[in-house]
Amino acid sequence: ELKVEQNPLFLSMQEGKNYTIYCNYSTTSDRLYWYRQDPGKSLESLFVLLSNGAVKQEGRLMASLDTKARLSTLHITAAVHDLSATYFCAVDENTGNQFYFGTGTSLTVIP
Amino acid sequence: SAVISQKPSRDICQRGTSLTIQCQVDSQVTMMFWYRQQPGQSLTLIATANQGSEATYESGFVIDKFPISRPNLTFSTLTVSNMSPEDSSIYLCSVQRGFGSPLHFGNGTRLTVT
Numbered sequence: 001e002l003k004v005e006q007n008p009l010f011l012s013m014q015e016g017k018n019y020t021i022y023c024n025y026s027t028t029s030d031r032l033y034w035y036r037q038d039p040g041k042s043l044e045s046l047f048v049l050l051s052n053g054a055v056k057q058e059g060r061l062m063a064s065l066d067t068k069a070r071l072s073t074l075h076i077t078a079a080v081h082d083l084s085a086t087y088f089c090a091v092d093e094n095t096g097n098q099f100y101f102g103t104g105t106s107l108t109v110i111p
Numbered sequence: 112s113a114v115i116s117q118k119p120s121r122d123i124c125q126r127g128t129s130l131t132i133q134c135q136v137d138s139q140v141t142m143m144f145w146y147r148q149q150p151g152q153s154l155t156l157i158a159t160a161n162q163g164s165e166a167t168y169e170s171g172f173v174i175d176k177f178p179i180s181r182p183n184l185t186f187s188t189l190t191v192s193n194m195s196p197e198d199s200s201i202y203l204c205s206v207q208r209g210f211g212s213p214l215h216f217g218n219g220t221r222l223t224v225t
Binding site: 033035040043088090092098099101103 | 155216
């Protein structure tokens, strides 16, 4: 079974600081997705990464994909409180259309 | 992106009863997916619902407990049957527009079983 692991599970960071969330997965896949979930809310799609070396940026968030290392990163630049949420990565298995979600990273940005 | 309406948004139910969750999509989709998210946890796929065929259930989920209907290409229901407190979770329906597209989620149904 495909496994998707994120670290850290919990992240508390000060406003203005930079940090990276890591997403490792256990099987071959060229498609990786990042989602954001606010407390009590559903999941919102942030990034779609569809090939090795793909990089996407939106505001203070930048996501990248290394399919050879089976690793994706979500980099946070100069964090602000509004980024506080839980972030999930998900992998779309090559042989089908099932998404496997990571364990999630709960991010808290403190003033 | 898809507009997905899910209801109810939350419910508190007694042990032993059943709840049916509805999911309506604003346009036709081939497959709809039902996920469960237990408190503080990640998402687990319950089943995939195709129009015109039986739903495909993942390991650990059975049709008797989670019957699914898919009467047309824009609508699906998930029933949580004979509920116990362990069924307290958020249930999410989702769709994928095409290969390489992200999943889009409904707002979820927060179920509490007492």
